[in-house]
Amino acid sequence: MLTRMGMGRSRPAIGFDDRVFDQMFRLFGDLDRGFSPAWQTAAAMPRIDLVDAGAELKLFAELPGFSEEDVDITIERNRLTLRGQRKLEVPEGYRVRRSERGDLAFARSITLPCRVDADGVEATLEHGVLQLRLPKAPEEQPRQITIKKA
């Protein structure tokens, strides 16, 4: 039973002189880990979507448990960098039984498909998803061309 617990990323260091603890190991055993190809597990890198919405680009990044202060966004020319850090907060007086979410620190850079107006960028964080609205630079804006009558 003890070795099965090793399937989690960190193995809790605790004494096992207790029946209840013994049961706990059976409890959070491996039933839920029976079948998990790599694409099914959330990666340590946040998932990002980037959408071209015409006049602006939209970026979505999954950042569960991050607060506004934990995320740092920089734009330099058409290079966008997201940095974030989330600390594992163990509630006081509790033992860690499984730690998969853990501490998370990442930096991810993306080359945007066009220049954006960095001053006009808006960022919101809701339900653990960061949404960036990146208005395209004026020279990148789509233009309607009117055909002149002959």
Place this chain on the structure above:
Amino acid sequence: MTEQTALTRTNGHTANDVMTTMPAVQPNVDIFENEQELIVDCDLPGVAQDTLSVHLDGTQLTLEGERAAYEGWSVAARYRRTFTVPEHLIDADGVEAELRGGVLRVRLPKRDDARPRKITVRSVD
């Protein structure tokens, strides 16, 4: 129940067939324990409260949630994870769940008779 069956399973409580037959993503969890309770923290980014379900059925604890597609691009996602809880450990009526910033926290209080007890030794002269 194995995870394979869970992947193809359809569940009765949502109307959207595409959703329910979609392979589920296993969200990451942290589990904490003290003498009174267990805490399960689960990353569920983009999941709103109305698509979230926390279900304790006998010894099976199931956390499930759906995230809508992001505007214009990404497909929707279904998160699902099941744990087995030992019989007679959890007080099912006392289970509480809250969702904050894409993280679900489930509190599972232990039943009174499952908590460790300190035994006082009387001295007999």
